[in-house]
Amino acid sequence: LTTIEKLLVLQDRDRKIRQLSQECEDIPARKKLIETRLHSHQEELKQTQDELKHNASAIKQIEIDVDTNKLRILKLRDQQGMIKSNEEYRALEREISSVQKQIIDAEDREITLMEAGEKVRARLAEQEKSLAEEQKIVARDSAALDERKGNLVADLEKIKADRAGMVGDIPEDWLQRYERVFQHTGDYALVAIENKFCGGCHMALPPQVTQDVKKGLSLISCGYCGRILYWQP
Numbered sequence: 141l142t143t144i145e146k147l148l149v150l151q152d153r154d155r156k157i158r159q160l161s162q163e164c165e166d167i168p169a170r171k172k173l174i175e176t177r178l179h180s181h182q183e184e185l186k187q188t189q190d191e192l193k194h195n196a197s198a199i200k201q202i203e204i205d206v207d208t209n210k211l212r213i214l215k216l217r218d219q220q221g222m223i224k225s226n227e228e229y230r231a232l233e234r235e236i237s238s239v240q241k242q243i244i245d246a247e248d249r250e251i252t253l254m255e256a257g258e259k260v261r262a263r264l265a266e267q268e269k270s271l272a273e274e275q276k277i278v279a280r281d282s283a284a285l286d287e288r289k290g291n292l293v294a295d296l297e298k299i300k301a302d303r304a305g306m307v308g309d310i311p312e313d314w315l316q317r318y319e320r321v322f323q324h325t326g327d328y329a330l331v332a333i334e335n336k337f338c339g340g341c342h343m344a345l346p347p348q349v350t351q352d353v354k355k356g357l358s359l360i361s362c363g364y365c366g367r368i369l370y371w372q373p
């Protein structure tokens with residue numbers, strides 16, 4: 141293999157390393173995104189639980205009010221028993237009726253609240269079911285990502301070892317220049333000349349450059365983008 145050919149193989153490994161490393165780095169963010177999906181389900185569930193709590197405490201409050209009013213009626217009846225005047229008796233009777241009316245209204249409200257509570261409870265059950273399903277999916281997806289990460293790490297180790305075995309064969313100055321350009325461009329360090337144009341930036345190259353690249357005696361860069369040129373017959 142010529143040095144350029146060796147560098148092309150190296151570039152292939154380096155691109156693979158770059159791609160796999162990027163995927164590896166993205167995994168924590170992807171896991172976080174999956175867990176976010178779970179958070180929205182949990183949040184929804186918590187809201188429904190709160191709604192149910194409010195419903196229960198409103199019912200409790202009505203029951204307390206009804207009990208208080210029932211006691212009040214008992215007291216008013218006692219008072220009635222001790223009263224002599226008809227007028228006062230009727231006034232107490234009116235008060236008792238009014239309290240009884242309050243009790244009936246409160247009990248109506250309680251029934252409405254209990255019916256609403258049933259609906260909230262049904263919704264809660266649905267949400268618990270869907271959260272449990274989502275938890276399963278998240279656990280499965282998360283485990284798949286962990287497995288993927290394990291495979292990526294193993295693949296990276298293999299490719300890096302492979303790469304380390306190659307670089308000894310390449311002249312140090314060519315290697316350093318290749319690595320600098322590879323880091324700088326973010327895609328390719330080596331590009332073929334394609335019909336008198338640079339394969340990286342697609343600018344027209346001077347004929348002399350193409351001639352020198354064909355000879356392959358030194359590393360020649362594109363004057364526009366800095367990528368190293370090679371000739372592909």
Ligand SMILES: [Zn+2]
Pocket residue numbers: 338339340341342343362363364365366367
């Ligand atoms: Zn170029």
